[in-house]
Amino acid sequence: MTELKESRFKSYIDEEQFASVNLTDEQRTKILDGETVVYEAHKVLLFAPLSDRKKATLGVLTVTTFKLSFASADDRDIENCCQQNFLLGPNDACLSSIDTIYQIGDKTKKKLTPGQNVSGKVKELLIICKNMRSLEFSFKHADRDSGKNITNALLHHAYPKRHSLLFAYDNKEPCVTSIYKEVCLFRKREQWKKELERTKCKNWRASVVNENFQTSHTMMSTLIVPQSVTDSSLILAIEHFRNRCCPVWVWGTPRGAALVRMADLLPTIQDRMQENILLEHIRKSHPEKKQPYIIDLTKECPSPKEIQASFLKLRELCVPENTRTFKSQDFKFYGLLDATKWMTHVSTCLTKALEAANQIYEHTSTVVLQEGNGQDLNCVVSSLVQLMLDSHFRTKYGFQSLIQKDWVAMGHPFTNRLGHILNKDIEQSPVFLLFLDCVWQLTQQYPAAFQFSETYLTTVWDSAHISIFDTFLFNCEHDRIIAENK
Amino acid sequence: MMKRGSVELLDMDSNNYSKNIALDTFRADSKSNLINSKQETTSWGKTSPSKSYCSSSSTSTENVVSTLERKKAATFESNIANRPDDPPLLPGEKVTGQARDVTYLCPYYGPARGVLTVTNYKLYFRSADKDTPNIIDVPLGVVSRIEKVGGASSRGENAYGIEVFCKDMRNLRFAHKQENHSRRDVFEKLQQFAFPLSHKIKLFAFEYSETFPENGWTIYEPIAELKRMGVNNDMWKISRINEQYEICDSYPAVWAIPAQASDEDIKAVASYRSRARIPVLSWIHPESQATITRCSQPLVGVSGKRCREDERYIQLIMDANAQSHKMFIMDARPSANAIANKAKGGGYESEDAYQNAELVFLDIHNIHVMRESLRKLKELCYPNIEETKWLSGVESTYWLKHIKCILAGAVRIVDKVENHKTSVLVHCSDGWDRTAQLTALPMLMLDPYYRTIKGFEVLIEKEWLSFGHKFQQRIGHGDDHHSDADRSPVFLQFIDCVWQITQQFPNAFEFNDYFLITILDHLYSCRFGTFLCNSERERVQEKLKEQTVSLWSYTNSQFDLYKNPLYWANNNQQRVLIPIASIRHIKLWKAYYCRWNPSMRTQV
Secondary structure, X not given: OXXXXXXXXXXXXXXXXXXXXXXXXXXXXXXXXXXXXXXXXXXXXXXXXXOOOOOEXXXXXXXXXXXXXXXXXXXXXXXXXXXXXXXXXXOOEXXXXXXXXXXXXXXXXXXXXXXXXXXXXXXXEEEEXXXXXXXXXEOOOOOOOHHHHHHHXXXXXXXXXXXXXXXXXXXXXXXXXXXXXXXXXXXXXXXXHHHHHHHOOOXXXXXXXXXXXXXXXXXXXXXXEEOOOOHHHHHHHHOOEHHHOOOEEEEEOOOOOEEEEEEOEOOOOOOOHHHHHHHHHHHHHOOOOOOOEEEEHHHHOOOHHHHHHHHHHHHHHXXXXXXXXXXXXXXXXXXXXXXXXXXXXXXXXHHHHHXXXXXXXXXXXXXXXXXXXXXXXXXXXXXXXXXXXXXXXXXXXXXXXXXXXXXXXXXXXXXXXXXXXXXXXXXXXXXXXXXXXXXXXXXXXXXXXXXXXXXXXXXXXXHOOOOOOOOOOOOOHHHHHHHHHO | OOHHHHHHHHHOOOOOHHHHHHHHHHHHOOOOOHHHHHHHHHOOOOOOOOHHHHHHOOOOOOOXXXXXXXXXXXXXXXXXXXXXXOOOOOOOOOEEEEEEEEEEEEOOOEXXXXXXXXXXXXXXXXXXXXXOOOEEEEEHHHEEXXXXXXXXXXXXXXXXXXXXXXXXXXXXXXXXXHHHOOHHHHHHHHHHHHOHHHHOOOOHHHOXXXXXXXXXXXXXXXXXXXXXXXXXXXXXXXXXXXXXXXXXXXXXXXXXXXXXXXXXXXXXXXXXXXXXOOXXXXXXXXXXXXXXXXXOOEOOOOOOOOOHHHHHHHHHHHHOOOOOOOEEEEEOOOHHHHHHHHHHOOOOOOOOOOOOEEEEEOOOOOHHHHHHHHHHHHHHHOOOOOOOOHHHHXXXXXXXXXXXXXXXXXXHHHHHHHHOXXXXXXXXXXXXXXXXXXXXXXXXXXXHHHHOHHHHHHHHHHHHHHXXXXXXXXXXXXXXXXXXXXXXXXXHHHHHHHHHHHHHOOOOOOEOHHHHHHHHHHHHHOOOOOOOOOOHHHHHHXXXXXXXXXHHHHHHOOHHHHEOOOOOOXXXXXXXXXXXXXXXXXXXXXXXXXXXXXXXXXXX
């Protein structure tokens, strides 16, 4: 840590120049309709990444109810920035994307607790984002309390305790709905029926037992189930599954091989009878009455907890704090990458998806994916199988429909997994990122098979943390409807 | 790129379901099917595959090169009425031995029985399977070692036969039936024609008689290339003092030196530089006139000998660049090695003697370290890949680290020349291995001309061939001393570095990676004269230009195969490329090192 002090920022411009920051309207932080400024600090320095505090830009740092924004008169940033959008400037981060905030002192680096109040002087802040971005600010030229006030504003607004405190509820910007013609949202029964027709998979029907979420809160309102199963036996069986997540159809082939996903039985239930009854119905749905092929993802894939642990190690590797760390990591980079196990997890998911795809395609078997709560690894593997087998999902709109179907509609708990709200009991885990990585691997192996690019995939991950879009904001369809009715 | 050739490969590949699932379903899909429509638009370089061509290429050890070549050879096949088991032959190629009932022990698809043929150019195996014969087609130049496996007492199936160890990251095993007594003849023929120089036979390049519309031997004209860079000018002149290779036998006949240097100076400098490899011009910056020059180590020795002429000569190189009053001497070696060389009479420039020069050691290891690293890499990649700890395994070979080191050195040189307008002198010990890497790579980064197909050929002709990289020794063409300490994958490392740069700048190169792989395949094949001999002098003596075909005749007559569809060829393109030489950006070139493993190929 002594080295840290030596490499402290040395003034590279005259002190007079710090007198003020003059920004044109273009350069100033833009405020959306519904967004309010919490605190604004002038003459803040943003250190260039990996510059060891030797390169910095002077500007205005603002915390709003939506974002952390750094505006400077330095246009180079804008030129060098490969991705920009209407919502966020090159040096902005949505509050929802902020993961950890560190207070940096002369020799110290202290992780700050969300919701706490900092009372002393804050000289420097290091902010680590969920999308692996790191931002480091110095308040050495700013007004006395600027650092403290910015820090406290962040600690309070970046970690909402209730869902309704997310910016999406305040946002008054007009929303763009034109794409919904192309993308299937899988919210309505007709859309599921259409999917059944599109895939030409017979012997399945749309059940209304969950029309008003009366049988299961976490599942969608339309459940595609075997033709032969009655609603009453479905209601009876649903009780036995964790998360009330019974076997449902998501995709199938004209030859009758279907892709079905379900949760484990509740740990309190010893008798597998209800599960077996439904599996028997699934067997009957197959044109040749073939026994379905069951893949136990709980046993064979990483758990959300393992994925999170692996991700944190990966982030450490991808967000080195200074050039010294960068170099020491570089020295044994591939070994360290191996040790994060991230690549192993990616490979496992792809292997499982391949196994399922092979069963469906080569053996015309129906595949049933089974996993704990039914809404994490099921989403990953199920959507990968469909990407491998159905070229429709490799188009841009098809891919969006796939995410709508297998992630949003099927109730991947985005609120919890992405850590949108602060709650000790929820389990944060970038399961969705693991999926996007798997997709990227496929695009690398089949460069000509996908309509979308690598940038598209990274943008999807970035926007998962922008609390304006509601796609990745909710735990399930039921939560979304409640929010919409508010 | 590999893709074009492997379309056919994958199509018929029923043993590997992983590919098939994706591929076949892509095919089976309806009109909106993406891959089909894409394929139509991207298959520009693909020749329409005939049915038979398709089926014959569905083997595990096929590579694109041989696939494409066979297509060509297939036209010969139809002319010469061969028996079906006979291999397609190149002009000048003759069958020298053949054995039936041989089993090829394929590490991926299991044993296949068929006919093994040895020609004066290649080893050719064709399995008896009529529909999808397994075909192995390996130029004998690729072979580094042949061993007999099992003896008279061998029992067990396939325990008796021959194992062939190759320079291109694979080994081949064939099993013979003892009762057929076919092994001895095949083994002898293989020995003879894989190692012709050890058996007083000429290399195949001297027998090969195919003609091409373009003559690749004319691609590089030293004077024209120097003129392209603006030499002669006030500061640099073309010198013919080495016309008879009398000053330095491993240097070319023509070179460029500071205009002020007299012939006497040159002779004095030559006596002070290892093997008389004096500092000469590699490249000159079109605007700043900062230069890259190359040489060998100074003969400092333990006594710390100095040479006034050499010191003055280095000063002339520095003065030729008005933009800077400083100059860098980049010594490619680790400093410990440079110091150790003093004991053998070599060493490095002391900063006391060379007042305005700054000496930098680039820490690149010697040929022996590189050879060992590649050996480990081959062990890891062939035949099968251990999935768990694959990345750590790659790391433990240090191959990528060596690549990184070379690239980092090259980037430092580019930075000095481009950003600081300072001239750089590069050397290692003899100045023909690491030095060639460290002049050619910066030139590729600094000058877009070398990033075209023809420009790249010129770069290889100039920095590697004319300045005496000892290809004969490093590759060991036609020689059976497989453990020769002079062998080393120095040129392979250079091509790998080029590939790394193409990965970081996909639009900057006119050529694709298939071009690079073709160059590497013919680095070993001995079909062309290009990579034969150790120096320009030897090539002239051997009359290579008259008696052999240049690899560039072959490549330039099928230009389209090697074009990068993403190449952005216009004047606005980035002139200087500065790749990131961090291990995070260095990848293992799987399409080359792992290409024999069907599960490692790029899919289409």
